[in-house]
Amino acid sequence: MKVTGSVRVPGDKSISHRALMFAALGDGPSRITRILDSADVRSTAGVLRALGADMPELSADFVVTGHGLRGLRAPVRDLDCGNSGTTARLMAGVCAAQPFASRFVGDESLSKRPMGRVARPLSAMGASFELSTGERLPMVVHGTELEKVEWHNEKSSAQVKSAILLAGVCAGVEVVVREPTRSRDHTERMLAARGAEVWVNDDAVLLWPVQGLPALDVAVPGDPSSAAFFVALAALATEGTLTLPDVCLNPTRTGFFFALARMGVRIDVDDERTEGGETVGTLAVSPGELRSTEIAPAEVPSLIDELPMLACLATRAEGETVVRGAEELRVKESDRIAAVVGNLRALGADADELPDGFVVRGNRASLKGRVTTHGDHRLAMAFGVLGALPGNEIEVDDPACVDVSFPTFWRDLDGAVR
Ligand SMILES: O=C(O)C1=C[C@@H](OP(=O)(O)O)[C@@H](O)[C@H](O)C1
Numbered sequence: 014m015k016v017t018g019s020v021r022v023p024g025d026k027s028i029s030h031r032a033l034m035f036a037a038l039g040d041g042p043s044r045i046t047r048i049l050d051s052a053d054v055r056s057t058a059g060v061l062r063a064l065g066a067d068m069p070e071l072s073a074d075f076v077v078t079g080h081g082l083r084g085l086r087a088p089v090r091d092l093d094c095g096n097s098g099t100t101a102r103l104m105a106g107v108c109a110a111q112p113f114a115s116r117f118v119g120d121e122s123l124s125k126r127p128m129g130r131v132a133r134p135l136s137a138m139g140a141s142f143e144l145s146t147g148e149r150l151p152m153v154v155h156g157t158e159l160e161k162v163e164w165h166n167e168k169s170s171a172q173v174k175s176a177i178l179l180a181g182v183c184a185g186v187e188v189v190v191r192e193p194t195r196s197r198d199h200t201e202r203m204l205a206a207r208g209a210e211v212w213v214n215d216d217a218v219l220l221w222p223v224q225g226l227p228a229l230d231v232a233v234p235g236d237p238s239s240a241a242f243f244v245a246l247a248a249l250a251t252e253g254t255l256t257l258p259d260v261c262l263n264p265t266r267t268g269f270f271f272a273l274a275r276m277g278v279r280i281d282v283d284d285e286r287t288e289g290g291e292t293v294g295t296l297a298v299s300p301g302e303l304r305s306t307e308i309a310p311a312e313v314p315s316l317i318d319e320l321p322m323l324a325c326l327a328t329r330a331e332g333e334t335v336v337r338g339a340e341e342l343r344v345k346e347s348d349r350i351a352a353v354v355g356n357l358r359a360l361g362a363d364a365d366e367l368p369d370g371f372v373v374r375g376n377r378a379s380l381k382g383r384v385t386t387h388g389d390h391r392l393a394m395a396f397g398v399l400g401a402l403p404g405n406e407i408e409v410d411d412p413a414c415v416d417v418s419f420p421t422f423w424r425d426l427d428g429a430v431r
């Protein structure tokens with residue numbers, strides 16, 4: 014298989030959600046360019062709209078006029094977060110600081126995901142929560158005047174950290190969040206860019222009280238988690254080079270690229286620069302002889318969403334690839350440990366579940382069969398890449414679920430393979 018050309022991956026999903034939230038909470042007009050127009054980001058736009066924000070339809074270049082930290086209104090309908098954990102958890106932080114109650118709902122997958130992780134710290138700040146059985150959605154957040162908090166997160170989670178930071182911002186109180194390993198830090202960077210005083214070190218973030226957020230234009234960089242699928246495609250090829258321009262290379266997001274370099278893939282970075290507080294660059298990826306690797310627990314936050322792709326790639330690597338410390342995968346859009354390993358085994362690969370990860374033994378056997386995605390976009394794309402390899406015959410049961418994060422995925426995949 015030969016890869017060729019250039020794939021411009023869509024805007025970063027984490028930054029897109031946050032760009033909408035910060036614009037809606039800002040003072041005046043913020044211009045947003047290259048936002049990811051996908052189902053998850055549309056969920057955040059819809060929730061903000063239901064809270065009275067001035068939120069136009071998403072497009073490649075548009076303006077959101079914010080009405081400040083006190084500008085939201087009591088919602089007249091449920092806040093529908095669709096499939097998006099980031100929407101539900103970050104907006105819970107915003108709503109915890111509002112003088113009204115909000116009811117959060119989501120699709121079948123999101124309704125199985127744990128919300129106690131945000132309810133606990135936000136309750137410690139003074140908000141109260143009604144959660145459904147098993148700390149799930151539907152969830153009612155009773156907002157109030159919040160108090161400052163110092164919260165120790167047992168597991169690293171950018172969604173929990175960001176919920177607490179957003180609650181602190183909206184309430185104008187100090188917050189400290191500690192976590193074992195630093196999770197993605199886009200919220201901290203976007204706050205600092207708006208003049209907030211945020212102090213960070215390896216395992217803690219301190220936000221001093223803010224009085225308001227100035228409006229700020231955002232140009233959303235390419236999503237490294239979407240780029241990962243094409244980096245993997247190039248890694249699996251036998252010849253060619255694939256170029257991926259303007260990818261966000263924030264160090265809290267680049268774990269997959271480091272893991273692939275260890276596995277023998279050549280990844281060159283060109284035109285590296287800082288844009289809007291984020292490192293951005295062009296990746297040029299060429300195939301290599303793949304060898305296995307081990308992912309240590311401390312690496313997991315930097316490649317959490319890329320682990321389904323890594324598991325698929327490991328079927329073609331010499332040796333045993335082992336991932337530990339990734340039990341969080343069990344509470345994503347699907348149980349990604351059970352779903353990835355179950356599908357790999359059904360296709361004929363050699364893989365086993367671990368309680369907190371998986372083992373894949375590469376043997377380069379041809380993989381054939383139908384993949385059950387459980388509606389999980391990352392599974393559809395990971396197996397889509399594996400299915401592009403000559404000799405493999407893989408059918409994905411729900412190809413349309415990629416709309417959550419990467420609507421043009423299948424077209425881009427077709428265009429990159431010769
Ligand atoms: O904050 C974010 O934008 C995200 C954080 C991660 O989740 P956790 O915070 O649950 O680890 C990640 O898996 C998700 O896709 C997006």
Ligand SMILES: C=C(OP(=O)(O)O)C(=O)O
Nearest residue numbers: 096097098099318345391
């Ligand atoms: C886990 C993901 O997103 P979220 O938690 O926002 O649903 C993801 O995109 O892989």
